[in-house]
Structures are given as C-alpha cells and as structure tokens.
Amino acid sequence: MVRDADGGLRRAADARLRRILTWPATPPRWRPQAGPLRSARLTSLLGVALGVAFGVCFVTGVLSHLVQHPPGWFWWPSRPVGLYRFTQGLHVATGLVTVPLLGAKLWSVYPRLFTWPPVRGLAHAAERASVAALVAAALFQVVSGVLNVAHWYAPMPFFFTTAHYWVAWLAIGGLLTHIGVQLPAIRAALSHSKAPEGDRARQEERARQEERARQGEAAPGDEVAPESGAVGRREVLVAVAAAAGVITVATVGQTVRPLAVVGVLAPRRPGDGPQGLPVNRTAAAAGVRDVALDPAYRLTVAGFGRSFSLSVTDLAAMPQHTAVLPIACVEGWSSAATWTGVRLRDLADLLGADLAGAEAVVESLQASGRYRASVVAGPHLADDRTLIALRLGREPLDLDHGFPARLIAPNRPGVLQTKWVARITVRRSS
Ligand SMILES: Nc1nc2c(c(=O)[nH]1)N[C@H]1C(S)=C(S)[C@@H](COP(=O)(O)O)O[C@H]1N2
Numbered sequence: 001m002v003r004d005a006d007g008g009l010r011r012a013a014d015a016r017l018r019r020i021l022t023w024p025a026t027p028p029r030w031r032p033q034a035g036p037l038r039s040a041r042l043t044s045l046l047g048v049a050l051g052v053a054f055g056v057c058f059v060t061g062v063l064s065h066l067v068q069h070p071p072g073w074f075w076w077p078s079r080p081v082g083l084y085r086f087t088q089g090l091h092v093a094t095g096l097v098t099v100p101l102l103g104a105k106l107w108s109v110y111p112r113l114f115t116w117p118p119v120r121g122l123a124h125a126a127e128r129a130s131v132a133a134l135v136a137a138a139l140f141q142v143v144s145g146v147l148n149v150a151h152w153y154a155p156m157p158f159f160f161t162t163a164h165y166w167v168a169w170l171a172i173g174g175l176l177t178h179i180g181v182q183l184p185a186i187r188a189a190l191s192h193s194k195a196p197e198g199d200r201a202r203q204e205e206r207a208r209q210e211e212r213a214r215q216g217e218a219a220p221g222d223e224v225a226p227e228s229g230a231v232g233r234r235e236v237l238v239a240v241a242a243a244a245g246v247i248t249v250a251t252v253g254q255t256v257r258p259l260a261v262v263g264v265l266a267p268r269r270p271g272d273g274p275q276g277l278p279v280n281r282t283a284a285a286a287g288v289r290d291v292a293l294d295p296a297y298r299l300t301v302a303g304f305g306r307s308f309s310l311s312v313t314d315l316a317a318m319p320q321h322t323a324v325l326p327i328a329c330v331e332g333w334s335s336a337a338t339w340t341g342v343r344l345r346d347l348a349d350l351l352g353a354d355l356a357g358a359e360a361v362v363e364s365l366q367a368s369g370r371y372r373a374s375v376v377a378g379p380h381l382a383d384d385r386t387l388i389a390l391r392l393g394r395e396p397l398d399l400d401h402g403f404p405a406r407l408i409a410p411n412r413p414g415v416l417q418t419k420w421v422a423r424i425t426v427r428r429s430s
C-alpha cells in the first residue's frame with residue numbers, strides 16, 4: 001500500500017537523520033527552565049491577539065500596495081474620500097500594536113528554543129525551520145515598519161516598500177502554517193475552562209504533554225499545574241494590553257487630530273507645518289525652488305494629439321473649486337486640509353476628446369525621484385473633487401506644499417498627490 005510505503009520511507013529517513021544527529025542524552029545545564037507563568041493558555045491568547053493584529057495589518061498593507069502599484073485587474077474608487085486614510089491608519093496602528101504582542105509571545109515561548117533534543121526527525125526539523133522563518137519575517141516586518149513610521153531609513157540598505165511587501169507574504173505563509181500545525185494545541189489551551197471533559201483535541205494534547213513530560217522535556221507551555229499561573233497570567237495579559245494601549249494613544253495622534261496633543265511618539269502631527277499641514281519633502285530637498293518660483297512657469301496639458309500651456313494667471317482665471325481632502329501618507333500620518341484650484345477633469349476636457357476610459361499622468365517640476373509623477377486612474381480623473389490646487393486654506397500654496405500647483409485627489413495615498421505639477425498627459429488607459 002502506498003501509505004505504508006510512504007511511512008516506511010519517512011521512517012527510514014528519520015532514522016538516518018537521527019543517526020547523523022546524535023545528541024547527548026541529557027540536555028546541557030544552561031537550558032532555560034519553563035516557569036508556570038509561561039502557560040499554553042497565555043501563549044495561545046497572545047497568539048490569537050497577534051494573529052488578529054497581524055491579519056488586519058497584512059490585508060490593509062496589501063491593499064495599500066495595490067493602490068500604489070495597481071496591476072491591470074485592480075480597481076480602486078475615488079470615494080469615500082477618506083477610505084485610504086482609514087485603511088492606512090489602521091495598518092500602521094495594528095502594526096505598532098504587534099510590537100508588545102510579538103515581544104510577549106516570543107518571551108512566552110522562548111525556552112522552547114532549547115527543547116531537547118534540538119531535532120527529533122524530519123517533520124520536527126521542518127517545523128522548527130518554518131517557525132524560525134516566521135519569527136525572522138515577523139521581526140523584520142515590525143522593525144522595518146517602525147523605522148518607516150519614524151522616517152529613519154538609514155538602517156535599511158534596501159528599498160523599504162518592496163522588502164516590506166515581499167516579507168509580508170513570507171510572514172503570512174509562515175503564520176498560516178504555524179496556526180495549522182498548532183491548531184490542536186491552541187484549541188486545547190483555549191477550551192481549558194469551557195470544554196467538556198471528553199473533548200478530543202484536548203485529550204490528545206494532554207497525552208502529548210504527558211508524553212513529553214515523560215521524556216523529560218516538558219515544553220514551557222505544558223500546564224503541569226495550571227492553577228499556579230492563573231494570577232500571573234492575568235497580570236502579564238494586562239501589562240501587554242496596557243503597553244499596546246499606550247503605544248496606540250501615543251502614536252494615533254499622527255492621524256487622529258484630537259489625539260495629536262498626546263501623540264508624543266508620533267513623528268509628525270496633523271497641524272504641524274507650514275499652513276497647518278506637515279511637509280513630506282520640501283522644495284529645497286526636491287531641488288525645485290528656482291523653477292517653482294520662476295515667473296516663466298507654465299503648466300502643460302497634452303494628449304490625443306493636442307497640447308497647450310497655462311500660466312498661473314491662466315489657471316486662476318478658470319472656474320475655481322474648493323474641496324476638503326486629506327493627505328494620507330503611507331508612513332502613517334494624515335491630515336485634512338481645504339484646497340482650492342482647477343478641476344483636473346476641466347483641464348483634460350480642454351483637449352476636446354472623449355474622456356471615457358482615460359487616465360492622466362501628472363508629472364512634477366522635480367527632475368528625478370521616486371514620487372515625481374503619478375497616474376490618475378479613471379474614477380479619480382472623473383471625480384469633481386480631484387483638483388490641481390493653487391491654494392491651501394485662504395493662501396496660495398506654500399512652496400513646500402507644491403507651489404504653484406499640486407495634485408490633490410480623494411481616496412489616494414500621499415505619495416500619489418504630486419507636488420509642483422509641470423505636465424499633465426491624458427491618455428487611454430492600457
Ligand atoms: N513632486 C513630489 N510630490 C510629492 C512628493 C515628492 O517627493 N515629490 N511626496 C509625496 C508624499 S510621500 C506625500 S505624503 C505628500 C505630502 O504632501 P505635503 O508635503 O504637502 O504634506 O506629497 C507627495 N507629493
């Protein structure tokens with residue numbers, strides 16, 4: 001029978017692996033001991049919280065990536081105006097909450113790194129390797145994400161966006177595998193108080209624990225005396241929840257304006273900056289000071305075989321519209337502002353072509369740099385709140401906010417709100 005043959009093969013491979021890896025019978029003395037506090041229930045509760053935070057973070061992160069780098073099949077609406085602001089705020093907030101959760105989770109299982117013997121066979125080796133990959137990926141995501149929120153790119157010799165995106169897939173793959181492998185143990189640990197005596201998963205896990213205990217390698221999660229850790233466990237959970245709460249309150253002010261005063265850990269706060277709005281990249285940093293202030297500035301609009309140029313006076317003479325729209329930076333801060341200017345759609349209409357199925361490429365005076373241009377897809381091109389803004393509040397745009405003209409559209413990441421606009425090219429979307 002095939003099944004027997006498979007099992008036989010695996011047993012033979014396992015036996016060979018064990019012959020190669022001949023561990024001393026007794027573990028070294030420096031092996032950390034599992035205390036009663038590190039119970040399976042604590043580990044499982046932390047794991048569930050971490051899984052939820054990580055899941056929300058993953059979904060909102062993939063969404064953000066799709067919005068910024070849309071593949072052909074992807075469609076993103078221009079309304080609700082603040083949807084991206086919400087999903088990205090949630091991404092950063094859940095990501096920051098994983099810092100204490102991941103720390104506590106790793107603390108609760110850390111003596112398991114030293115299980116003896118280190119490798120018990122092929123399946124065990126594969127499981128340990130997958131957990132190692134998961135831990136490495138999760139730590140990478142948390143550390144790189146925090147560095148990004150802190151605008152500290154120096155320790156990252158790679159392009160953050162690409163690395164953070166691909167490692168997220170590694171982490172989620174590792175996480176799903178881990179949950180699959182641990183499901184019986186999680187269920188057993190969490191059904192501890194509620195499940196009827198005969199619960200099978202629980203019995204199986206009990207049996208496994210007893211077996212491990214007999215082999216003198218009681219895992220830290222194994223509840224030898226479940227009651228002894230009860231008070232301590234609650235304290236640990238309260239401390240972790242408190243840490244998560246403090247981190248959230250101290251950072252969420254970068255996007256929730258009423259909490260800005262307590263946002264002591266938020267690198268940027270709504271309301272701080274010229275004209276009451278933070279600046280991502282200054283005109284000086286982008287190298288556009290002189291060209292942006294040059295009276296010879298013209299905005300070129302091109303497409304469908306036509307092209308024309310407008311001065312700031314020409315733009316100001318067109319119908320002006322006002323919209324309250326947020327800048328929602330992927331780095332986690334966001335702030336709403338009142339913008340006034342010309343509708344992008346009105347400019348495109350001057351080309352005299354049918355705009356159905358069209359998109360616009362908006363380019364900056366900035367000669368180089370990753371965010372010097374962006375594509376405005378159909379829904380945003382058609383939206384009457386998508387503006388080439390000339391004014392912020394009551395004043396002309398500050399030079400650092402994109403003077404003389406910048407793009408501002410609803411429901412888009414900040415990186416796509418191109419400043420110092422020099423050229424708009426309208427084309428059929430591919
Ligand atoms: N030309 C140009 N436009 C740009 C950028 C840039 O680097 N160059 N940065 C973008 C990013 S990442 C953000 S968050 C917003 C911030 O706009 P603000 O500086 O006016 O707040 O501008 C966007 N527009």
Ligand SMILES: [Mo]
Pocket residue numbers: 280328329330331414415
């Ligand atoms: Mo940004």
